[in-house]
Amino acid sequence: MAASDIYKRGRKLTVDRPVTVFLVALGVLLLAELVRQLLFGQVAVSRVIGVVWVGLMRGLVIGLAGIGLSMTYSILNFANFAHGDYITTGAFSGWSVTYLIAGGFGSRADIGALALVGAGGSVFGGTLGINVAATPVAVVAGLLVAGLTTVVLTLGIDRTVFKPIRGAGGIPLLITSVGVAFALRYLILFVFGSDTRGTTAAGSLPGIRPYIVDGTVLFTAHDLTVIVVAGGLMLGVHLLLQRTKLGKAMRAMSDNESLARITGIPTERVIRSTWIIGGALTGIAGFTFVLWKGTLSFNDGWLLLLLIFAAVILGGIGSIYGAIVGGLAIGLTAEAAVLWIPSGFGRAAAFAVMILILIVRPQGIFSGRSTA
Amino acid sequence: MTDDESSPEGEETGGEGPAESRQRRGFDALFDSDAIMLLALLLGIYAVYVVGGVVIGFPLRGLVNQLGQLTFWIAVFGMGALALNLHWGYTGLFNIGIVGFMATGVYVTAIVSKPVFGSGTSAAEVGGLGLPLFVGIVVGMVAAGLLGLVAALPALRLRADYLAIVTIALSEIVRFTLLSDAVSKGTFGGYTIGLGGGDGVILDFADPHEAFVKALSAPFDLILGTEDYLWEEIYLGVLVDAAGAIIRPNPKPVVDNFFYAALLLIVMGGFYALLRRTGNSPFGRVLKGIREDEDVTNALGKDTNLFKIKSFVVGCALMGLVGILWFGAQGSVTPNTFRPRITFYIWIALIIGGAGSNTGSVIGGAIFAAFLFQGPLYFKNVVETVLGNPEAPASFGAAMAQVGAGDVVPFLLYTLDSLRQLQLVIMGLVLIWLMHNRPQGMLGHRKEIASSIPLSRPSAPAETDDGSVATDGGDPRE
Secondary structure, X not given: OHHHHHHHHHHHHHHHOHHHHHHHHHHHHHHHHHHHHHHOOOXXXXXXXXXXXXXXXXXXXXXXXXXXXXXXXXXXXXXXXXXXXXXXXXXXXXXXXXXXXXXXHHOOOOHHHHHOOOHHHOOOHXXXXXXXXXXXXXXXXXXXXXXXXXXHHHHXXXXXXXXXXXXXXXXXXXHXXXXXXXXXXXXHHHXXXXXXXXOOOXXXXXXXXXXXXXXXXXXXXXXXXXXXXXXXXXXXXXXXHHHOHHHXXXXXXXXXXXXXXXXXXXXXXXXXXXXXXXXXXXXXXXXXXXXXXXXXOOOHHHHHHHHHHHHHHHHOOOOHHHXXXXXXXXXXXXXXXXXXXXXXXXXXXXXXXXXXXXXXXXXXXXXXXXXX | OOOOOOOOOOHHHOOOOHHHHHHHHHHHHHHHOHHHHHHHHHHHHHHHHHHHHHHOOOOHHHHHHHHHHHHHHHHHHHHHHHHHHHHHHHHOOOOOOHHHHHHHHHHHHHHHHOOOOOOOOOOOOOOOOOOOHHHHHHHHHHHHHHHHHHHHHHXXXXXXXXXXXXXXXXXXXXXXXXXXXXXXXXXXXXXXXOOOHHHOEXXXXXXXXXXXXXXXXXXXXXXXOOOOHHHHHHHHHHHHHHHHHHOOOOOHHHHHHHHHXXXXXXXXXXXXXXXXXXXXXXXXXXXXXXXXXXXXHHHOOOOHHHHHHHHHHHHHHHHHHXXXXXXXXXXXXXXXXXXXXXXXXXXXXXXXXXXXXXXXXXXXXXXXXXXXXXXXXXXXXXXXXHHOOOOOOOOHHHHHHHHHOOOOHHHHHHHHHOHHHHHHHHHHHHHHHHHHHOOOOOOOOOOOOOOOOOOXXXXXXXXXXOOOOOOOOOOOOO
């Protein structure tokens, strides 16, 4: 009797939601394949752990940057394609300050070269010995400046570009944001140049290298920095949105803007607060990302943007927890996919996950919980 | 977001008072004929370029080459904008993965039409199937259309912004696939083929225009018993020789450029005719209905999903063709050419011209090509020649250092030198400006008559009533 019940339910599930069943089957298959590879020693346990760890770090950065995108997406109702270049702006402004401080304001290298983050290979982060343990003041100052600059930038762009066409609808705003993205990215290229520079001194970076089962895995102080910064900010945003009136106002606005305004919510002020919070998180995410991966180029934010979109959509637009969980899932997918498929398809796999989610569950995992 | 290319002049003014109508007619008459407007625009663009060239004393060869290039870009962006117009202008499908379909078209054409591996003197890493070029083009278009179908089946149910993200992600997936080592080379059924990985593929098939002319000469060959009559006798014998009188030495590359560009203009005309025909057909009216209100169209008994899929697939195939014609004549392609930037070029062209309007698409393509894409580089050329090719600072820092010393000239030179990058800033600003001030573009939002026959009364001298348009089927009211 019980067996036939299970059979019936399984049959019903297969008929009603074939895609879900297929996805579950695919997941089981992939896991089985991984276990097989582990058992036969084709892939080392330490490698799996290392890949997962890197994926989680990347995911934290994506999630942190995704919070801002998710908030503006749900409150202003448009997909902001300039978000990636906000990340880049934050990274460059913050790193400019970090270079200046670590370079002793021109005492250790040309001050112009420092301010331009070593454009054209004029000065290297490694030479300046920058990392979170060796130059903590420079790193923290850069972190703060990155957040601050991005806030100013987002507010300025909102005032001049997005505000005049606030009511135009999602698509015109999206197209406009593409224009903003282009202008920003190539202005950055114009000023800072096109070279990818190494920003940190990896050699002197403290870290541990424990032996796990069959090999070593590296955990560095920058991993810890990512965890502290991202975790702390995520907690802060959570408290802010749960405990303050602002959070309630944001939730109200993302549900129904006209109704919110009628109720007496100062919508423009809420929008401004949204940009401030989102901009700060975005800029800091950009700075932290560069600190963690150790290179900086004018394309970084743009290359991260689609992954952030994937994370935000996966988690459910407007949901803070969604952005975090989505970020972790997407970061993990992009890194860990190389265990099954050829390297080079990692990001493709993350995009594929996003497309699948859009098809199966377009409202995302954490749907129905706007802005918190 | 509509246009009116088919209606005879005056329809739009049918409902107005006679005096006002006459006045507007006088004003509109100048622009009523889209062909004249387009021609005037093109002539203006060429005039600007020629003047610029004469000012700096460009050698004739360089000037002619420049104009050929310009024509090529106008045709390419015109075609791209037209294909996108089918998606966005007609059906309201927000596709920002254009470059993925272009890449698919080019690469599939390459696989089909490249010579078989190891044959001839080709140094290419991978071979192809060695089929004629036109087969390759058709297969490339079909492949782009199929990719569109794969994307469309699930994605068209989504909201416009989700469709946007899906399509751009798809175009990146295509690029990653082309970059991957896993599919860069392989042997299938005795053929060594592949996508070439990061190095790209060498497009060592026949030059498209040469293949075209040779195909055209088949009937002549049959009658005259010659071989490649049109190519050997007319093209090489007459055209190139005639050009040799003006441009020497070696006029063939210049003629090739011009001929290929002209060929593309003709193809663009084909795109235009196809889209116009589509727009005026019942099929096109359903598409426009979907754009305006999908639910209502659905309620009228149209299977909107099917219509959207058809429109999407056809548009994608056209985009594939644009890609083939754009990159097919360049000798080689690499995957990183196909970055999302190209997608936005075409979007900017369409938005300048006005979504929904075919003439607007062509005009937008021409303006984009002439003033945003080629213009800054040409301007840079002209100014640099006038200034005698001065040495520009190597970096922003070097330029600013001299500004600090009170000398702004190096900074201006650096700006000029960086125009290739700054032109993208200009494009972004133009896009923002357009969305603020004229989101419908130059020719968007024109009135459109839903009926296939003229609705204005042929001759109504006494029509001085309330000026309302007949809504009752056109019977005279008492």
